[in-house]
Amino acid sequence: MEKEMAKRGSQGLTLVELILCMAILAVLLAIASPLLAQFSTGYRLRAATRELATDLQFARLLAVKENRNFQVICGTNSYQVVRVNDGFVAKVRNFSADYPDVALSDSVVTFNSRGNAIAETITVSNFAASKNITVGSTGRVKLQ
Numbered sequence: 001m002e003k004e005m006a007k008r009g010s011q012g013l014t015l016v017e018l019i020l021c022m023a024i025l026a027v028l029l030a031i032a033s034p035l036l037a038q039f040s041t042g043y044r045l046r047a048a049t050r051e052l053a054t055d056l057q058f059a060r061l062l063a064v065k066e067n068r069n070f071q072v073i074c075g076t077n078s079y080q081v082v083r084v085n086d087g088f089v090a091k092v093r094n095f096s097a098d099y100p101d102v103a104l105s106d107s108v109v110t111f112n113s114r115g116n117a118i119a120e121t122i123t124v125s126n127f128a129a130s131k132n133i134t135v136g137s138t139g140r141v142k143l144q
Contacts, residue, residue, distance in 0.1 A: 042129065044098075044101065045124065045126050045128070051093070053141050055091060056072055057141050059071070059081045059111055060115045060141070063112060064114065068085060068113055069112050069113065070083055071110045072108070072109045072111075074109075074122055076104065076106070077095045077099075077100075077103055078093060078104075079093055080093070084110065099126075101126040111139055114139075115139040116139050117135050117136070119135065131143065131144065
């Protein structure tokens with residue numbers, strides 16, 4: 001009978017082993033949670049910055065395609081792409097739902113019918129960091 005027990009080995013965890021594993025897991029989660037929060041904050045900032053840069057390029061392409069001037073008007077946490085002469089709104093984006101902690105600098109970027117612009121820098125920020133989007137005089141959009 002003893003040989004049979006030796007062959008089978010243990011079939012599960014004891015209560016002490018289970019409590020010890022749970023304690024180690026709790027310590028690891030307590031250490032990792034601030035890092036996860038910091039990571040998600042940075043991720044949201046980068047995502048909002050890339051989205052705005054993409055829509056700046058969209059406004060430039062619309063200006064060239066339609067042979068008219070377009071503006072990207074940035075507010076505190078939203079922006080819109082507007083045709084200059086008649087006020088037609090091509091796109092509106094509000095960051096308050098998806099990125100509530102992200103703020104934009106108040107600025108206006110105007111693209112002419114050739115895709116050129118007056119040089120402008122837009123700052124996208126949250127409480128932890130900030131990113132800049134630079135629009136050059138040639139209309140090139142660059143993330144920094």
